[in-house]
Amino acid sequence: MSLKSSQMPNYQRRKVTDAIMRGLVLFATACAIVPLVLIVGYVVVVGGSALNWEFFTDVYQPPMTVTTMDMIGAAPTGDAPFDPNDPFANLDPEALIGAEAGDEKGANILEAPARGGVFHAIVGTLLVTSLAVLIAMPIGILAGVFLSEFPDNSVAIVVRFACDVLSGAPSIIVGVTAYILVVNATNPNTGQPYGFSGIAGAIALTFLMVPTITRTTEEVLKLVPEATREAALAMGATTWYSTFTVVIPTALSGIVTGVMLAFARGAGETAPLILTVLGSNVLVTGLLQPIAALPLVTYRYTESPFPSENTLAWGSAFVLMMLVLLVNILVRIATRNRLRTH
Amino acid sequence: MTITSLSTGATVEIRNLKPYYGKRLAVRSVNMTIAPNKITAIIGPSGCGKSTVLRCINRMHETILGARVEGQVLLNGENIYASDVDPMLVRRKIGMVFQQPIALRTRSIFENVAIGLRLAGINNKRVLEERVEASLRAAVLWDEVKDKLNQAGTALSGGQQQRLSIARTIAVEPEVILFDEPCSALDPISMLKIEELLLDLRKQYTIVIVTHNMQQAARISDNTAVFMVDTDDGAPTGVLVEYNPTAKIFAQPDDPRTEDYISGQVG
Amino acid sequence: MAGAKAQTTTNFRERLAQRTQHGDSIFWAVTLFFALAVIALVVAIGWVTWNDSALARERFGIGFFASSEWNPVETEVSPESFGAVPAIVGTLISSLIALILAAPIAVGIGIFLAELCPLSLRTPLSFMVELLAAIPSVIYGVWGVMVFAPFFTQHVAMPLSESMREIIPWLSSSQVAAGRGLLIAGIILAIMILPTIAAITRDVLTLVPNTQREVLLALGATKWEVIWLAVVPYARAGIVGGVMLGLGRALGETMAATMLVGNRPQVPGSLLEPATTAAALIASELINAQSLLHESALVLIALTLFVITLLLNLIARLLIWFVNRGPVGSVRA
Numbered sequence: 001m002s003l004k005s006s007q008m009p010n011y012q013r014r015k016v017t018d019a020i021m022r023g024l025v026l027f028a029t030a031c032a033i034v035p036l037v038l039i040v041g042y043v044v045v046v047g048g049s050a051l052n053w054e055f056f057t058d059v060y061q062p063p064m065t066v067t068t069m070d071m072i073g074a075a076p077t078g079d080a081p082f083d084p085n086d087p088f089a090n091l092d093p094e095a096l097i098g099a100e101a102g103d104e105k106g107a108n109i110l111e112a113p114a115r116g117g118v119f120h121a122i123v124g125t126l127l128v129t130s131l132a133v134l135i136a137m138p139i140g141i142l143a144g145v146f147l148s149e150f151p152d153n154s155v156a157i158v159v160r161f162a163c164d165v166l167s168g169a170p171s172i173i174v175g176v177t178a179y180i181l182v183v184n185a186t187n188p189n190t191g192q193p194y195g196f197s198g199i200a201g202a203i204a205l206t207f208l209m210v211p212t213i214t215r216t217t218e219e220v221l222k223l224v225p226e227a228t229r230e231a232a233l234a235m236g237a238t239t240w241y242s243t244f245t246v247v248i249p250t251a252l253s254g255i256v257t258g259v260m261l262a263f264a265r266g267a268g269e270t271a272p273l274i275l276t277v278l279g280s281n282v283l284v285t286g287l288l289q290p291i292a293a294l295p296l297v298t299y300r301y302t303e304s305p306f307p308s309e310n311t312l313a314w315g316s317a318f319v320l321m322m323l324v325l326l327v328n329i330l331v332r333i334a335t336r337n338r339l340r341t342h
Numbered sequence: 343m344t345i346t347s348l349s350t351g352a353t354v355e356i357r358n359l360k361p362y363y364g365k366r367l368a369v370r371s372v373n374m375t376i377a378p379n380k381i382t383a384i385i386g387p388s389g390c391g392k393s394t395v396l397r398c399i400n401r402m403h404e405t406i407l408g409a410r411v412e413g414q415v416l417l418n419g420e421n422i423y424a425s426d427v428d429p430m431l432v433r434r435k436i437g438m439v440f441q442q443p444i445a446l447r448t449r450s451i452f453e454n455v456a457i458g459l460r461l462a463g464i465n466n467k468r469v470l471e472e473r474v475e476a477s478l479r480a481a482v483l484w485d486e487v488k489d490k491l492n493q494a495g496t497a498l499s500g501g502q503q504q505r506l507s508i509a510r511t512i513a514v515e516p517e518v519i520l521f522d523e524p525c526s527a528l529d530p531i532s533m534l535k536i537e538e539l540l541l542d543l544r545k546q547y548t549i550v551i552v553t554h555n556m557q558q559a560a561r562i563s564d565n566t567a568v569f570m571v572d573t574d575d576g577a578p579t580g581v582l583v584e585y586n587p588t589a590k591i592f593a594q595p596d597d598p599r600t601e602d603y604i605s606g607q608v609g
Numbered sequence: 610m611a612g613a614k615a616q617t618t619t620n621f622r623e624r625l626a627q628r629t630q631h632g633d634s635i636f637w638a639v640t641l642f643f644a645l646a647v648i649a650l651v652v653a654i655g656w657v658t659w660n661d662s663a664l665a666r667e668r669f670g671i672g673f674f675a676s677s678e679w680n681p682v683e684t685e686v687s688p689e690s691f692g693a694v695p696a697i698v699g700t701l702i703s704s705l706i707a708l709i710l711a712a713p714i715a716v717g718i719g720i721f722l723a724e725l726c727p728l729s730l731r732t733p734l735s736f737m738v739e740l741l742a743a744i745p746s747v748i749y750g751v752w753g754v755m756v757f758a759p760f761f762t763q764h765v766a767m768p769l770s771e772s773m774r775e776i777i778p779w780l781s782s783s784q785v786a787a788g789r790g791l792l793i794a795g796i797i798l799a800i801m802i803l804p805t806i807a808a809i810t811r812d813v814l815t816l817v818p819n820t821q822r823e824v825l826l827a828l829g830a831t832k833w834e835v836i837w838l839a840v841v842p843y844a845r846a847g848i849v850g851g852v853m854l855g856l857g858r859a860l861g862e863t864m865a866a867t868m869l870v871g872n873r874p875q876v877p878g879s880l881l882e883p884a885t886t887a888a889a890l891i892a893s894e895l896i897n898a899q900s901l902l903h904e905s906a907l908v909l910i911a912l913t914l915f916v917i918t919l920l921l922n923l924i925a926r927l928l929i930w931f932v933n934r935g936p937v938g939s940v941r942a
Contacts, residue, residue: 003427010463018831028717039752146640162651168922170861172888176911240636268745271863317751434829444820448842458828
């Protein structure tokens with residue numbers, strides 16, 4: 001028996017199997033990379049080209065308003081002022097009948113360049129997501145502290161399980177819950193339901209952020225060396241004193257990481273917002289009424305028949321994706337530094 | 343220092359062997375001839391590269407990311423580092439038993455031993471049963487496990503798992519067996535059982551054992567190689583300081599560093 | 610001097626200890642309160658969906674899951690009636706398509722990343738996979754609607770429908786031009802869950818102790834034999850867990866489904882015609898519910914979806930935990 005080739009009856013077959021299977025695994029990876037690269041590529045190229053100064057500073061402008069006058073050839077029917085939430089209110093439907101892309105009537109609508117921007121949605125997303133983070137932070141951080149300081153009791157086990165349930169639950173379920181709890185709840189002063197509002201959206205997002213913050217906090221607090229804890233305790237500090245003055249400051253960057261990840265996750269969630277904040281086409285800064293949000297803009301303008309709105313959808317998708325990627329990359333860099341120093 | 347032997351078993355010659363981790367030389371050029379049907383012990387303090395040298399003998403060293411080897415290892419005169427040699431076939435002939443007792447998870451005791459045979463394409467149930475029983479008997483484990491061959495290998499004790507590992511290795515009938523500190527994770531009674539087993543296996547195989555237990559080397563080995571750590575040029579590098587019959591190493595070592603190590607002044 | 614200093618610090622510590630002697634129990638109570646709040650969130654979901662689905666549960670009972678009638682608007686020919694079958698069928702079929710397409714490929718990626726990938730590519734590629742798993746699902750939906758659906762309808766669905774008309778009716782449809790259906794939704798779901806399954810597979814494979822690989826290598830196994838006979842069996846439970854988490858994500862995914870499935874609450878006759886899934890049905894109808902019964906029926910579907918994903922997640926996490934814990938005999942990092 002030599003070392004160069006073998007009389008083993010299956011030697012050649014094993015070598016071939018090895019090569020084929022390794023090739024297949026490589027092929028699977030290549031297969032998966034194609035659609036994923038296409039998605040990211042389209043969002044970057046098409047979405048990126050939709051960006052301009054107006055995109056970030058202007059609010060929504062319906063693709064119709066410029067052309068309505070031209071088409072009808074006169075002032076809008078009636079004297080009602082233009083309502084940005086319902087751009088079609090004053091439109092004479094007759095003017096559109098028979099309009100098709102390319103001919104004189106339809107040309108202006110279907111080939112209208114993108115106008116306006118998503119400033120209202122950026123403001124809405126920041127407001128709703130920030131409020132959600134503000135609600136979720138105390139719950140998540142203190143629950144995480146509980147898990148790391150009192151790790152072995154039945155409550156801790158149930159809390160960990162609850163976190164798994166919350167992070168695994170479809171986000172639409174959370175939307176349904178917030179819809180029933182807040183949107184549909186009756187306002188005792190008016191006898192009417194509270195209706196869609198930014199607050200309802202923030203409460204829905206809270207459900208999704210809490211598990212991220214809780215588990216990250218627990219993990220980073222566990223990374224604090226036992227010696228640090230013991231040093232504080234040996235100096236006569238009580239558990240809570242050492243936790244707040246020594247343990248939490250040591251792990252602060254890690255906790256911030258968890259909050260950032262939760263923010264990124266919340267900012268991209270769409271389904272719960274459909275049921276809670278509804279969306280809006282105007283700039284709203286109050287959290288007690290329907291408000292715009294980037295993912296809602298992305299969703300609704302994708303379904304729109306107007307190419308100019310589709311362009312806004314691509315742009316919003318680009319902003320959302322960049323937000324999520326940026327936060328994740330920052331977190332990656334931050335955690336890498338922390339691991340290096342310890 | 344040539345060690346002659348009457349046996350016709352496999353001889354391993356190590357020629358100018360230089361193992362590297364990335365750019366770092368782990369052990370300075372090693373030359374030694376391992377006699378067939380003898381137990382050769384490799385001893386030395388931690389970090390002297392004794393396990394690294396052992397892993398070079400069946401090309402396991404290069405499976406670590408970034409690791410590579412210069413020099414030659416001749417198995418019965420054939421260089422296992424020649425470019426056209428398949429490392430898979432080298433490992434088939436030069437088996438290895440590791441420091442930790444390892445039972446393959448999700449496999450029964452029977453399958454733990456049979457896996458090497460199945461790799462070789464032996465799937466006949468009768469043949470498998472015969473070879474597994476013979477290997478388990480040779481590893482002195484048969485009587486303890488013959489009634490529970492279908493149970494998980496991981497359920498055995500540490501000492502039993504180590505003998506299971508030995509049975510798995512001898513099932514494929516190698517010519518040389520390398521042991522990498524096989525007893526360091528075991529209790530003294532299991533250790534003695536393994537030592538008896540090694541003395542028995544010597545009749546059929548060439549055995550190389552790395553150990554940090556000098557008494558063990560003295561008890562069972564025929565020849566002993568002593569490695570030391572050398573820090574002369576900054577980075578710690580392993581170096582072979584002496585290779586002689588075990589009796590000589592422990593009675594009148596040639597090298598003063600060996601004497602220091604044996605008498606407990608180093609390491 | 611040093612003694613006096615020690616004296617004052619001791620006094621300070623004593624005073625501090627006195628001042629805070631009840632601190633620890635307060636600390637415990639406060640953190641416990643917020644820990645219980647996390648549990649309360651889960652209870653809230655269960656309680657709310659249970660309560661608000663009462664009407665539908667009373668009216669339809671278990672028959673809800675056997676009826677395929679979904680008529681929110683009462684007309685002379687069809688009374689108001691709700692059944693979960695269209696949602697169940699749509700959810701199961703689209704998720705199964707996603708799983709069949711994604712699981713083998715994703716496990717392959719996991720194996721590649723953990724076992725075969727050159728060291729220099731391992732970290733960046735793994736990070737890329739994690740990033741892709743974090744991209745919001747609405748973005749997959751945008752791409753699906755604007756890029757993939759037109760392409761797929763034109764070049765795959767239409768020819769397929771044409772050639773299968775006589776042979777396999779469920780791969781053919783007269784509504785194929787709509788570009789919406791379970792097949793296309795399933796494909797987009799597959800792309801979405803790929804990174805999830807791949808990341809978990811990679812994680813559990815890297816947890817396999819190197820000793821298990823070395824045993825097989827030392828017996829003269831090829832690289833693939835090491836992977837297939839030692840590494841994958843060792844991590845089998847964890848890989849199954851990862852696939853189940855992927856399935857859970859596909860079952861509950863709302864945006865990609867809503868945008869691509871067509872939102873037609875009927876059991877479809879073909880994979881190429883508009884249908885619905887549980888999550889898509891809720892997202893598209895809840896805020897426009899025609900009646901309390903309609904709303905209650907939608908909430909009952911939500912409750913069902915919640916219970917199913919909860920069970921899936923529970924089993925999946927147990928399996929992954931089982932791999933993390935490692936075997937009984939050989940414990941070595």
